[in-house]
Amino acid sequence: MNELDTENMTLITDLELDEELRAWPLYLSQSMRQWKEIFRPPDIKLKGLKPIVYLVGNKQQWSQQGWLNELPGLEDGYQYGDRLYIVEQPSVYYRRLLFLHEATHWIMSRWQGGAGAPWIMEGMADYLGTHRFRNETIELGWMPQSVEQVPKWGRLQLIQETIRSRTAPQLSEIFAFREMRTQRMERYSWSWAACTFFTTHPELKQDFQAIYRGPLDYSLQSSQQLFETLRSRWDGLSVQWRAFVDDLDFGMDCSRSALELRGNDFRGLGSNEKISIRIRADRGWQSTGIVVPKDTQLRIRSQGSFIVRKGGEADPWISESQGITVQYYRRNPLGCLIAAFAEIDEEQPSIEFERIRVGKESMLRARSKSLLLLRINESSNGLQDNVGELAVEISSD
Numbered sequence: 001m002n003e004l005d006t007e008n009m010t011l012i013t014d015l016e017l018d019e020e021l022r023a024w025p026l027y028l029s030q031s032m033r034q035w036k037e038i039f040r041p042p043d044i045k046l047k048g049l050k051p052i053v054y055l056v057g058n059k060q061q062w063s064q065q066g067w068l069n070e071l072p073g074l075e076d077g078y079q080y081g082d083r084l085y086i087v088e089q090p091s092v093y094y095r096r097l098l099f100l101h102e103a104t105h106w107i108m109s110r111w112q113g114g115a116g117a118p119w120i121m122e123g124m125a126d127y128l129g130t131h132r133f134r135n136e137t138i139e140l141g142w143m144p145q146s147v148e149q150v151p152k153w154g155r156l157q158l159i160q161e162t163i164r165s166r167t168a169p170q171l172s173e174i175f176a177f178r179e180m181r182t183q184r185m186e187r188y189s190w191s192w193a194a195c196t197f198f199t200t201h202p203e204l205k206q207d208f209q210a211i212y213r214g215p216l217d218y219s220l221q222s223s224q225q226l227f228e229t230l231r232s233r234w235d236g237l238s239v240q241w242r243a244f245v246d247d248l249d250f251g252m253d254c255s256r257s258a259l260e261l262r263g264n265d266f267r268g269l270g271s272n273e274k275i276s277i278r279i280r281a282d283r284g285w286q287s288t289g290i291v292v293p294k295d296t297q298l299r300i301r302s303q304g305s306f307i308v309r310k311g312g313e314a315d316p317w318i319s320e321s322q323g324i325t326v327q328y329y330r331r332n333p334l335g336c337l338i339a340a341f342a343e344i345d346e347e348q349p350s351i352e353f354e355r356i357r358v359g360k361e362s363m364l365r366a367r368s369k370s371l372l373l374l375r376i377n378e379s380s381n382g383l384q385d386n387v388g389e390l391a392v393e394i395s396s397d
Helices: 024-039 059-063 092-112 118-129 155-164 171-175 185-202 204-214 221-247
Strands: 002-005 008-013 052-056 075-081 083-087 131-134 137-142 272-280 286-292 299-305 303-313 312-322 323-331 332-334 337-343 361-365 369-377 387-396
Touching: 008 083, 008 137, 024 092, 024 137, 075 092, 092 118, 092 131, 118 185, 118 204, 118 221, 131 337, 155 185, 155 337, 171 221, 185 204, 185 221, 204 221, 221 337, 272 286, 272 369, 286 387, 299 303, 303 332, 337 361, 369 387
Parallel strands: 008 052, 052 083
Antiparallel strands: 002 008, 075 083, 131 137, 272 387, 286 369, 299 361, 299 387, 303 312, 303 387, 323 332, 337 369
16 A cells, blocks of 8 residues: 655555645645635634545455445445545546545535535535646636546536436426435436536525535435525526526536526516517526516517627627527527527426527517526627627517
8 A cells, every 4th residue: 555644634545656646635735725715614623634535446455455344335436534535537637526526525524514415415526526727726616618628527418418318307306316326427417517506606606605604414404495595586596597507518607607587577568568678698598577478479679789709810700680600509590699488387497498599580479478588699608708789679469
């Protein structure tokens, strides 16, 4: 066995202590500063923090020696008190992610007394374990920009597979996960997605912070507490969740993609009434605030121009509401004004919206009572360089 003992951790492994593994104490120290900001523990809980990390190379040998006897079926990683077990992985990135994942379990157990309901426990560990290096410092809670940056991670690919197969859980089902071994990787992936949603959404992150910064155990109590806090807003929150799922992709700008509903009271549209709103080019789905009864027909008109792509030294791409046909996204021209109807009398499924092309003018009909959403057709990782807005007029016909 090889051992690395430092001020803040001990690493024991049957693998060679290469440069990467010798940097783990530094990564832990850099992560600790971020965990303090995230969880806000009292000073008294900052003392005596030194985990023993077991990195398992030859799992069979470790099992034969009896070194894993206390662990209930070790697969990839496990946290047991101040002991962290990580099984060797085919990717250095994913092995490091597992180290940060188990270390997040450890720090939550030490500071909060537990890690929360299963989806919070695993989702927060996965969210904070997903990382990058910025200015030679590890950064937790990062949205990967491409599959090449996170070899063997697989969360987004698995989420997309369950969306396509219509087997993705609703948000309330994620809240109710009692254990994580059934459909293990699917549940881990959707728990990561839910924690990413709540930690990055400007209207929801404070409610979520109140849960994970408070005392926790390992029961569903934290999930039930969060649900009760959000119960009166659940219909709208369900739409916000589906908007997040619709945009979920590598490089997603979560803050720009967040569907905001605060101060946007739902209302109907009277006969022959017209409503004028503005749709920003640098945001994802935006609420019109209009609840459309079943089989009601609307007329939507739009005008204006905006930048949909900045090309560095090249001229920017300027689009109007019909979009730019030189490039398509989800079968519609880049920059085209599109709409979606989100049912508000039942919980939204975790699937993409049916995108309806509007362009300069279009007639739409709601198949059920729904909230009307609008946006510029653009990927969630391409919103940051968009500039401008469209003037939109909505009327009932």
